[in-house]
Amino acid sequence: MTREAKLLLDVYREKAGLPIDLWELDLGADRYLRDGTTFPKEIQIAIQRECSAVLLGALGDPRVPGLEHARDILFGMRFGYDLYANVRPVKALSDKLVPLKGRAAKDVDFVVFRENTEGIYVGMGGQFKRGTPDEVAINEDVNTRKGVERIIRAAFEYARSHGHTRVTMADKSNAMRHAHELWLRVFHEVRAQYSEISSDHVYVDALCLYLIQDPSKFQVIVTNNLFGDIVTDLGAAFQGGLGMAASANVHSSEPGRVALFEPVHGSAPPLAGKDIANPFAALLTVGMMLAHLGWPDEEKRIERWVTRAIDEGQCTVDVGGTLGTQAASSWLRDRVTSEL
Amino acid sequence: MTREAKLLLDVYREKAGLPIDLWELDLGADRYLRDGTTFPKEIQIAIQRECSAVLLGALGDPRVPGLEHARDILFGMRFGYDLYANVRPVKALSDKLVPLKGRAAKDVDFVVFRENTEGIYVGMGGQFKRGTPDEVAINEDVNTRKGVERIIRAAFEYARSHGHTRVTMADKSNAMRHAHELWLRVFHEVRAQYSEISSDHVYVDALCLYLIQDPSKFQVIVTNNLFGDIVTDLGAAFQGGLGMAASANVHSSEPGRVALFEPVHGSAPPLAGKDIANPFAALLTVGMMLAHLGWPDEEKRIERWVTRAIDEGQCTVDVGGTLGTQAASSWLRDRVTSEL
C-alpha cells in the first residue's frame, strides 16, 4: 500500500509539479531486524527540523515479537512531536459501503478529534508480584487540563471553520470520576465560548449505540485517546472497513510544524505481498496530506475518484470489486493523472 | 418498566405458583431525596443473607445531581457482593430489529462476559492542582490475577456447558501494556485448559469493527469492565436498542449466592411517566432471573413472546410498534399467563 501511495505522490510531484521534496526513510521491521534500532533520535530530530509532513506506511511485522518497532515509531512521532490532535474523518464515499439498513453515504460524514498524547497511552503503571497468584497490574489514565482543553478547543475551532453546527464530547465520567470529571468540566467551559455551535455530552457506551442507530446525527466528535481509538474503528466499519480510513496527526494548524498522516489500518500481515490489500486508505491519506500542505482540491479529487472506483467496481474484493492492489491503485492513479 | 416487571413476576408467583418470596425495597432517588441515604449497610447485609436474586429497576433521577444514589446502589451491589461476572447476552429476537444490511436475527447471538469488580471502575486515582492550568486528573485501571483469571475461566466454562466452540478475548494490550499484558498472559494460560474450544484474541477497537462487519462470527466474548460496558451498548444496537437488552451480575453458579439482574438501560428521564418506554428489557430481565433461579423454560417462554410481539407490532415505537408501555407489557403478560 505504501508503494502505491508513493506512486500517487510521484504523479503530483513529477506530472503536476507540486513542490514537494521527498525523503524516504528506512524505518520499520527491516531496519529493526537488521540493526535493532527503531526510531533513532537523530532521525526524529531531523524530521522535526526538515519536514512539513510524514506519510507513514503500515507498521507491524509478525517477525518482530511484541511489535516494539511499530510502537516506538508511531508513539515516538505522536508523543515526540506533540501531535495532540488525531483527526479521523469518518466519511462513507459510496452508498455501497454503508453497512446500515436504510442509510446512505450522505448519512456517514463526521470527524473524530481523538486526543493523541495523553490518557491510557502514556504507559504509566506497572505490575506488582508479577507471575504470582497475587499479581496486580495497573495502567493509569492520565489527563491534564492543558491536554484536555486544547483538543476540545481544536474540535470547536474545526467546527466553526467548517460550518458545522454540532460538537459532541464523549467520555465515561459516570465511572471515571477523577479523569473524566476534568473532561466534562473543561468541555462546559470551552463550549461557552462557542455559543453559535450546539454541543452535547454523551457517555462513550451510549455513543457507540447512537452511532449505529443514526450516524447522521454527528458532525464533530471529540474524545480521549482510548475512546477515539475505539470509535474510529467502529467508524471505519461505516466507511467500508479499514481499507478506506485515513487519518491525520497534527499539533495545530501552525504552518511549518510537522504533521503525521497514516491510514487507520496497521500492516495486516496475512495480506502482505499478495496484491489483495485495499490501497485506498493509503491513497486517501495522501489526499489528506496534500490538503494539509495547501492543496485541498487534490484531496477532493482523490476522494471523487475513489468514489467512482467503488461505484464501478474498480477496487479490491473487500469493497466489492475484483481487482488486485496494484490494478485498483493504477486505475485511480491514471484517472487522477489524466486530469492534471 | 419496573412496575411492569413486577406484574410479570406476580403472574409467576400467584398464577404459576413459583415459590418466590418478594421483598420490595425502597432504594433510589425518592429515598435519597427523603433522607439522604442511598444503600444502607443493614440493607446490603440483609440482601446478602436473605436473597437469591435482586431485580434492579432503572436507576438515575435528574433531581439528584451527579446521580450518586444510582452509583452507590449499582456499584454497591456489584462490588459489595463480588458479582464478578456481568453476563450480557446480545441476541436479536426478530429480524426486524437488526440494523445491519444482509443480516438476520440468527446472525446476532453471542454473550459478553464483562469483568465487573475491577478495572477503571475501582475509582482509584485523583485530581492534582484542581482548577489550575496545571491540573492533572488520573484514574487507574487496576487488574488482579485473581480477577482476570476468574472471569476468563467463567467465559470458557460457559462456552463448554453451552456447547459453544469459540471464545474471544478483547483487550488493548498494544497500548495498555501493564494491565492488559496480564489479561493476555492469563488468557493464554486458561485457554490451554479448554483445548476443545477454539479461542482468539482481538484488540477492542478491531472487535467493534468486526462486530459490525459480521456479528455471527462471535459466540462468547470476554473482556474487562470498561470494554464490556462499551461493547454491550454497541451490542444493544444489534438487538433493537437499550429497550431490548437484559443482563445478569453473578458471582458464579454457586446456588444460594445472591445475583443481580438489571436491564442494560438506565432510567431515561425524558421518557419517565409518559407510557412510551419499552418494557421488554425489564421483562427479559425477569426471564434471565427466572432461569437463574431454576426455571430456564420461563426465560425461553418470555423471549418467544417478545419475538411474537415485535413481529406482530404489539410493542412500543422504538421497536416498530404503536403501543404504550403498559399495553405492550400487558399484551405479553396475557400471552404468558394463558400458557401457564
Ligand SMILES: CC(C)[C@H](C(=O)O)[C@@H](O)C(=O)O
Ligand atoms: C497500533 C495501535 C497502538 C494504534 C492505537 O491504538 O493508537 C492503532 O490502533 C491506531 O488506531 O492508530
Ligand SMILES: CC(C)[C@H](C(=O)O)[C@@H](O)C(=O)O
Ligand atoms: C450507569 C453506568 C455507571 C453503568 C456502567 O458503566 O457500568 C451502565 O452503563 C451499565 O452498563 O450498567
